[in-house]
Structures are given as C-alpha cells and as structure tokens.
Amino acid sequence: MTKLALAERVAALAPSPTMALDAKTKALISQGLDVVNLTAGEPDFDTPAHIRQAAQEAMNRGETRYTPVGGTPRLKAAICDRMRAEIGIEYRPEEVLVSVGAKHSLFNAMMALISPGDGVLLPVPYWVTYPEQIRLAGGTVQFVPIAPEHQNVLTADDIRRVLTPETRGLIVNSPSNPSGAVIGRAQLQEIAALAVERDLWVISDEIYARLVYDGIDAPSIAQFEGMRDRTIVVNGVSKAYAMTGWRIGYALGPQHVIQAMANLQSQSTSNPTSVAQAAAEAALTGPQEPVDEMRREFDRRRRYAVSRIQSIPGLEVHEPKGAFYLWVSMAALVGRTLRGRTIRNADDLALAWLEEANVSVVPGSGFGVPDHFRMSYATSLERLEVGLDRMEALLGE
Numbered sequence: 001m002t003k004l005a006l007a008e009r010v011a012a013l014a015p016s017p018t019m020a021l022d023a024k025t026k027a028l029i030s031q032g033l034d035v036v037n038l039t040a041g042e043p044d045f046d047t048p049a050h051i052r053q054a055a056q057e058a059m060n061r062g063e064t065r066y067t068p069v070g071g072t073p074r075l076k077a078a079i080c081d082r083m084r085a086e087i088g089i090e091y092r093p094e095e096v097l098v099s100v101g102a103k104h105s106l107f108n109a110m111m112a113l114i115s116p117g118d119g120v121l122l123p124v125p126y127w128v129t130y131p132e133q134i135r136l137a138g139g140t141v142q143f144v145p146i147a148p149e150h151q152n153v154l155t156a157d158d159i160r161r162v163l164t165p166e167t168r169g170l171i172v173n174s175p176s177n178p179s180g181a182v183i184g185r186a187q188l189q190e191i192a193a194l195a196v197e198r199d200l201w202v203i204s205d206e207i208y209a210r211l212v213y214d215g216i217d218a219p220s221i222a223q224f225e226g227m228r229d230r231t232i233v234v235n236g237v238s239k240a241y242a243m244t245g246w247r248i249g250y251a252l253g254p255q256h257v258i259q260a261m262a263n264l265q266s267q268s269t270s271n272p273t274s275v276a277q278a279a280a281e282a283a284l285t286g287p288q289e290p291v292d293e294m295r296r297e298f299d300r301r302r303r304y305a306v307s308r309i310q311s312i313p314g315l316e317v318h319e320p321k322g323a324f325y326l327w328v329s330m331a332a333l334v335g336r337t338l339r340g341r342t343i344r345n346a347d348d349l350a351l352a353w354l355e356e357a358n359v360s361v362v363p364g365s366g367f368g369v370p371d372h373f374r375m376s377y378a379t380s381l382e383r384l385e386v387g388l389d390r391m392e393a394l395l396g397e
C-alpha cells in the first residue's frame with residue numbers, strides 16, 4: 001500500500017521542539033542516566049492538597065458527566081472574580097470560555113480571529129507554539145525582533161518597524177516564555193495605543209502573571225484604553241497552581257469572539273474534564289498561599305541561577321522578572337570546540353551538555369534565537385546546583 005498522503009495543513013507542522021528535547025532527556029533518564037533536566041516547562045511542585053481534594057469530592061458527588069461546553073457556571077464565576085481581583089477588569093460569564101489548557105484557549109482564539117493571509121505580529125523570542133498555531137489558522141507570521149538594548153522587553157517601536165497593511169493582530173506574552181521579561185506599564189500603554197491606532201486585535205497570554213518577582217507591576221494590556229474589546233486574555237491554572245496535567249485554561253474577551261471560540265470547541269473537544277473544572281474552581285477560590293510559597297521558592301532559585309550564569313565566562317543573561325526560565329546568550333561561545341565538537345549554536349551546545357555532561361537545557365532555535373538557550377529553574381536548588389556545576393565544568397575544559 002502506498003503511504004497515506006497528509007493534508008497540507010499538517011504536513012508542514014513542526015512538532016514542539018521543547019517537547020522533543022524533553023523526550024530525549026527523559027529517554028536517557030529512563031536508561032538509568034543521572035541527567036539534570038533543566039528543560040521543564042512546568043512547576044516541580046505537587047498540586048496543593050485542597051485542590052486535589054476538591055476533584056475527589058466532585059467525582060464522589062457524581063460530577064462526571066458533560067458540563068456546558070464553555071465551562072461550568074461556577075468555574076466561570078470564579079474566573080471572573082479572580083480576573084477582577086488581579087487585573088481589575090469586569091468580565092461577564094458570556095465573555096469567558098474554559099478550554100483544555102491555555103494552549104487550547106490560544107488555539108481557539110487564533111482559529112476564531114485569523115483569516116488566510118492575515119499578518120500576525122510575533123515578538124522574538126517567542127514561545128514555540130505561537131508560530132505553528134498562527135500558520136495552522138492560515139495566518140502569516142510577522143516576527144518582531146526586540147531591540148537588544150531593551151533586555152528582551154517589547155516596545156511599540158519594535159512593532160512599528162514590522163507592521164504592514166496586512167497586519168491584523170499581535171501576540172503579547174508577558175511575563176514571557178522563554179525570556180521571563182515583563183513589559184512595564186509605560187511600554188505596554190504605548191503598545192496598546194499603537195494597537196488602537198492600527199485597529200489590531202491582541203491575544204495576551206498571561207499564563208505566568210502570578211509568577212512575577214521583585215514586587216514589580218505586571219499589567220494586562222486589556223487594562224488600557226480601547227483595549228478591552230480588542231483583546232483576548234488567555235490564562236489558566238497550569239503554572240500558578242502547579243496543575244499542568246489537569247488541562248484547564250481560559251480565555252476572556254469580547255462576547256462574539258468568545259462565542260465563536262465556544263462554537264469551535266463544541267465541534268472538537270466539547271467541555272474540559274468535569275472534575276478538572278471542579279479542581280480549577282477550588283484553586284481560584286481557595287487559599288492563595290500556595291501560589292505565594294511557590295513564587296518565593298522560584299525566586300530563591302532564580303537569584304541563585306542568575307548569579308551562577310553571570311559568573312560563567314561566555315554566557316550572558318538579563319535577570320528575568322517573571323515565569324521560571326533563564327534566557328541565556330551563548331553567542332560568545334560560537335566557534336569554540338568542546339571535546340572535539342565545534343559549537344556553532346545553542347543546539348550544538350545543548351547536545352554537548354546533554355551527551356558529555358548529563359545536563360539538559362533547551363536550545364533557542366525553537367524560540368527564534370539560535371545563539372540563546374532556555375534553562376528552567378522549576379527544579380530543586382540542589383539539582384540546579386549540580387546542573388550548573390556540570391555546565392560550568394564542561395565549558396571550563
């Protein structure tokens with residue numbers, strides 16, 4: 001039999017490069033190798049006990065059937081309350097859609113907003129999923145390099161350089177994966193003004209909004225004048241509450257867009273898992289101390305990892321203000337030889353570290369910057385120390 005032909009839309013689809021390296025790392029670990037895995041995109045903490053208990057109770061109450069496609073009324077109310085508390089915006093339940101993780105919320109939003117040929121602005125570095133989702137929806141990715149002197153923080157000037165008459169939308173991700181950069185109020189206000197001026201929609205991925213350090217302000221672009229009705233805010237419980245496996249994310253925005261996204265969802269996944277929705281409700285309405293505890297622990301690791309990286313010749317990092325990643329330049333190491341390997345980019349360096357030193361980081365090529373790598377500090381301080389020792393030792397040879 002001849003091999004089945006694939007549809008055009010998936011033939012060119014790249015698998016998530018971060019997942020590929022994670023899989024390779026896990027394969028080595030399962031072979032018994034002591035690999036320090038700094039690739040993780042998820043908290044290393046357990047989901048807090050009261051959240052797990054809420055799921056069990058929902059199950060025992062018989063909440064095991066279909067729910068409304070876009071989420072239970074109670075969860076939607078909890079999301080509206082939390083958004084009011086966190087970003088000060090009133091959303092009605094009709095302006096909320098609960099999906100199977102924030103990634104699914106993003107997918108629904110892109111499918112609802114992008115028509116073939118639409119230009120969508122994507123700041124670089126970007127989270128690996130955005131360009132693929134934009135292309136799946138038929139859009140054209142318009143990469144927006146961030147001026148190097150701005151330490152990974154997007155500005156309106158960066159966007160102006162790339163805008164064309166075809167541009168319809170903008171992706172904002174603050175705090176950023178991979179850079180951890182947080183866009184400040186003044187810069188975000190200018191970006192918002194530009195979006196209004198050019199009549200752009202904005203998808204604002206705020207999944208790391210609870211993980212911000214040094215007490216800095218991490219506003220939502222939806223807060224600025226003229227933005228509420230042109231912004232889809234995406235958030236979820238995965239990162240803030242250590243709930244990546246539960247798969248609950250949500251989108252908030254203009255009712256007609258949310259309704260279109262719900263229609264799409266009704267013909268694909270239907271509702272997110274009923275008991276996971278009950279758990280998410282408990283996360284959003286219950287005690288918030290676990291979030292603060294996790295953030296404090298991430299912060300300790302962040303400061304440790306930054307100081308270590310800054311002391312390693314050839315590596316350079318700007319202190320990230322949010323999320324749980326360091327975005328490190330290895331540009332000064334390009335052209336060096338390590339154990340007979342020529343290091344042309346961060347892919348070569350990540351492979352050398354994995355195969356020669358048993359430590360795993362994610363090369364920046366998947367995020368649009370081949371001379372950087374991302375290392376996650378969502379792992380214990382002890383393991384971080386071992387990993388950084390190994391990285392430093394190989395470079396020191």
Ligand SMILES: Cc1ncc(COP(=O)(O)O)c(C=O)c1O
Pocket residue numbers: 041100101102103104127173176177205207236237238244247248249
């Ligand atoms: C920027 C960003 N958005 C969205 C997601 C996806 O979140 P979820 O696990 O809720 O789908 C991630 C996960 O890595 C992320 O880094």
